[in-house]
Amino acid sequence: GAVVSQHPSWVICKSGTSVKIECRSLDFQATTMFWYRQFPKQSLMLMATSNEGSKATYEQGVEKDKFLINHASLTLSTLTVTSAHPEDSSFYICSATPQGYQETQYFGPGTRLLVL
């Protein structure tokens, strides 16, 4: 149980284009989802907290207009990297917290983004 999927697993795009990453909780409902970014050989940096049906809460330094987050249902959150640039290349990981078990986050497998 508590499986989280991400799609796509990797994506290559041209600079200036937008990329959408999906995060789904497959066997549970997630009131809260989190989006992280991980640079090579570094830890996870929280980008934003996403609650179903409301606006995401972004961490300091994260551009809201660049990283659009939508949490339209209890099983799906999306992260859209708008007008991507090479410096946005990174490993993006989402996590989801099951309803009633809010202390524990379950992580997706991650999406590797390469912007050319």
Next chain:
Amino acid sequence: AQSVTQPDIHITVSEGASLELRCNYSYGATPYLFWYVQSPGQGLQLLLKYFSGDTLVQGIKGFEAEFKRSQSSFNLRKPSVHWSDAAEYFCAVGAGGYQKVTFGIGTKLQVIP
């Protein structure tokens, strides 16, 4: 603000040897503590967690961790390491509820024959 320190960036152990990965945290109240493992190019898998109760926590894959409040530590241990344990291990601390979790920088474990 909460923080996590993993003092060992890289550890090498022989297969079959015991393992201890160190984690120290800073948090003003009783913390929620986690250990996650990440294989190359993969997401994070929860190994174990501590919220309250018995300070020795058993996890998956034969791992255990002990919460020591006096030392602000939550070290991860395994009595006999297998080659498949080679991965990166992250300690994390949270405030509970739907609160964000802060991760340590990670410890990369290498297992040699």
